[in-house]
Amino acid sequence: MAATSSSSTPSPSTFPFEYHVFLSFCGEDTRRGFTDHLYQELSRSGIHAFRDSEGLEKGKNIEELFGVIERSEIFIPILSNNYAHSTWCLKEIEKIVRVVGEGENVRILPVFHKIEPKHVRHQTGPFGAAFKMHRKSRQVEVQTLNEWREALRKVADRSGYESEKMFDGHEAPLVNLIAQRVVRELKICQRKVAEHPVGVESRAQDIIKKLQFDSKDAKMVGIRGMGGLGKTTVASAIYNKIYRWFESHCFIEGIREEYPIGQKGLVGLQRELVSKMSRVHKEISHTSEGTAMLRSIYGNKRVLIVLDDVDSVEQVRAVAEKQEWFHPGSRVIITTRDEGVINALHDWEKHKISVPLMQLDENESLELFSWHAFTANSPADGYEELSLEIVRALDGLPFAIETFASSLYNNKDRKDWNETINTLRGTLLDDGIYQRLKPSYDRLRNRDERSIFLDAACFFSGIDEKAARYTWEACGFSSRLSLKALLDKSLIKINHDGKLEMHHLLRETGRRIVEEEPGRGPEHRSRLWKQQEIMNVLEERTGTNIIEGISLSDDKKEMITVKASGFASMNKLRLLMINGVHLKGGYMTMPQHIKWLQWHGCPLKSLPRDFHLNDVAALDLSYSDITEVQGGNKDLAGIRERLTLRRKLTETGFQSLKFLDLTACNQLKVTPDISAFPGLEKLVLDCCDNLVKVHDSIANLKNLKVLSMSSCRKLTELPDCISHLTSLKLLNLENCLSIERLPDSLLKKIAW
Template identity: 35%
Template sequence: MSSSSSSYSSPSSSSEAKWRFDVFINFRGEDVRYGFVTDLHRCLIHGKINAYIDSEDLRRGDEISELMKAIDESRIAVLFFSENYASSRWCLDELVKVMECRRLKEQRVLPVFYKVKPGDIRGLRGSYGDALTGYEKKSGQDSERVKKWREALIEAADLSGWHYDPGQSQNETEFIEMIVKEISTIVKRVPLSVAKYPVGVRCRVEEVMSLLSMGSDDVRMIGIWGPGGVGKTTISKAVYNSIFDQFDGCSFLANVRETSSRPDGLIHLQNKLLSQILWKETLSVLGVDRGANLIRDILCSRKILLVLDDVDHRDQLNALAGEREWFGKGSRIIITTRDKRVLTFYRIHQVYGVKPLDQGEAFDLLSSYAFPGNQPKDISRDLIYNILGYANGLPLAIVVLGPFVKDRSREEWESTLEKLAESPNKDINSVLKISFDALEDNERDIFLDIACFFKGRERKYVTRVLDSCGLSTLIGIQILIERSLVTIVHDHTVQMHDLIQQMGQDVIKRECLNDPGKRSRLWCYDDVYEVLSAATVRASHETIDNLIFFNLHAITKLQLVINDYFLFLGREPLMLRA
């Protein structure tokens, strides 16, 4: 199976399979074994954190490979840099292995600077410089092993960690508790549930990861944009699971649009953001502006991962992630939205536009839900592709319809398709209609006219006709594009997803379910014929005046019907728009 259609499994979704130990502790025994490290190890074990403590009596013969294997299988490595750390070749070899695992396996590395300054390690001054100089004299300046030690020390000393300085009256017990708490927040993070059958997610996650550029230390904001039901939340969850181990704190805020619309909704979201990152159950945010300042002041020095899911207004970003300067070096902020304008307003130019599933991915996803065993013999490929044609690559539609048609007969599949042709599935429709409900009147009218009459027509023609009806079409179509309701394809024609079009047409039908003549738009031949052929005593000039646009296959027949009716009323024949 190709990567584009294969299921995605987050590396963090099964931490037990990936990591045998939660923590590996690397230290120079003569400096800190008795007291500090022993107390830390005891506290970690008491907190049910599986910590591997390096024991120097293992450093013999073949057992060295076991030590390196323990590093390889640890989720977190804690490095205790002490005064005589660099005098131990074993410590330096372990350090090189740890930094290798950080690069290749995304292992989290937390340095503790115990009575030493990070700058002295980075600059290889004092005991660290003396030790490296001694090694070089013994083995030569070009020794590959010494070169790796030097590079690993400089790289590790540049990581954020803890600095213990007894000269500043630090309490050792409190210092240990602080380390344990931080490790606990990392270990206790659990991956988010992505999808039952995450078909096609892997390749999309990889494309988002390329935008995140995880190797850089800048604060990066990216957007994931697309229509409702296309999989933005699923992708953002999978990305979150892939990388959350690499940050000091993480927060995934789901349903931002819905939550922020409630009384004090933004304050609730601010509280939740800080609670998730700081691992505190309750925080007191007294107002949106104060909450924004609190987020900035607390998180400006922390490397955090923040996902804001389903954002639809800049006020939400102002309250939760106003500026890149709010967050520490290396932070990543991911925003999912249906409205591209929200991203443009915040100068977020790294945007991943989510594409619908291709035919192979859609088939695999439908099969996963509808045929978890084998495909029944009486369900033909034609029936399957008719369902896929209705879904048109929208994962939401397949996830809803797949379980519905599971274990149903061929006749029930056919009946389902007939029902869907008449009216949309309410679960799918309710998700898609959120974008329509957020439109203003000008954009609603343009959207409904496109859904009923102009899908597939040339953009200039649509603009000319709708402008003549008093609509601001140029900006209106642009807003519909930004909100993932309309697309302009390469030949400059106006298009929209079939299910979005059906949603729009359903809005018109529900204006009056039983009397098409009372609807604002008519587009299908049967409805128009019914209105024009009804008892003339019920007809009115208003009914005719409301028949503005027609986009029909049987346009010649309709022309005759309408013109005959106009002659009956003594009015001039109607000229249909070309």
């Protein structure tokens, strides 16, 4: 094979490791049991593993298998009773030992499956019987037998896993333990793909071929298709397989929602990409500035960028407009519902390709459905036809299949199955996905689950899971059990950042359920999120005690001014989002039982004195102009004046407040005195650019579990009393570049 220059893009055949893990095993012993379970768990953990049933076609010789071994990084021989009876297995293990002996970054993690290491080491027991058989057959030379014996001895001398002595012989926890070990060994930054990635591997491989790794040019591939097809899942699988071939890599998920069109959204997208690619947080004031930064990053090294769920060409132009920006060998992957986004990128004309993501075929759909409904790869006996009918109605849409299957999990009531089928029949085109997903809501067990589902659909997608959980607890909901039920039914997810996620189809389903509540006008609905409807209700003061939640944001990125008196009649309002809103007038008439308040961009220097916040459990004032209290030790008095109605905060208690977010409150120089929030469990002070000091009163927060102050670049030290936070589990100081030392008391606590 011809040598390639350092600037060319590596391919699977030239990169040192094509596979993270090579599984060596005796098929008759473990193929359908332990080996299959381990392979699936490795795949779920984003690990590219090889087993001889995949990757090599029947009829290939041992030399080609040796080639796979040479391109693998970690070897897991599963040594079982009949392992040594297989000359194929013995050839594998001898080759593995040789490869490990020659390489610096390869290793062996042996599993002794229902066999003792001494039998492998000394070739006794079943291994002794196997070698007697090989000697009597006289089909293997003595020298080869000795080489196999030596290889087995070396493997048995390594620290491994004895299946019978761990977890009382239960295999599931052992499989999880091995997968976790591999993740640590590889130090990988894999994305979670799917619990049951049916059909993902073949689609990912097809698209990888279209990335044309034999070309030195920078290339772009667009993955297009309707919502719910699994574009993000396939893109994640591709990313996991190829990211190590690049000098820098980044996956930006959910761009459509997280970075909407407009200067603010595009700058945010650029800032996120710069931060992930350079590992440095940089302020960007305009898209032209962000473009210059990104071009300097792209031009110097081979990069991989995945832009997920793009809905406008402007989003791509902000970060990857021209092919000439990129170093040779770079790759850009886009997922989108709109093929027009890809077509509009004229500067990539000769270096891009648009790939439609195909729906699952009937067999794949049935397998995916079965995993989620029966935890098996095929339907339970007696449910084959029912499962097939549901799968056909869902027409290969993975997310809808997962949702419906999860709603029927462990449910053998045929009436429920027939009701699901009846719902799916006939009206699919007229009612669309709403009619397919609403039964999942209808079958929720109680008011708490339904309320939490609707709250998430209308307000909490993208919200910190802890903030939502504290809010629901304050509302009197069984938040832990209800949220678990929604997670189990795939109606909601928690991402790797701890944020709640809900598929847009489910979110729209929930919102339509609210819009169909009895009553003619918006004032008769439980939740409001459309700006004009909210403005009409507030201006006309037609609010009622039916309204439980309001989400009012400045869609045009301009401050909205509304009268606080417009909320007067909303006695049951518990959720309030007023981002970019200026409340005019006195606050005495504001609802008194708000549990969650998000007020991003609050224009006030301090919270209104007459705002009833005694019941609030989660308070988010990110990106606001809240200032420190002038006058040194007067902090406590000032904060109490801001957050009380008529009495001092210590007298009213604020016992319900558990979550406080002051992200990017850049007027803060000193953290406020928050000792009067005794129940606070999570405090977020990320990206407070001018924060230089942490007030000593923080030591009084005995219930604080999470303290996050990432990217507070002017913060120079922490007070010694921070070690008094007896409940603290997470202290995040990432990118706090001015902190030169931590308090000795804290270091001692960490060491302990």
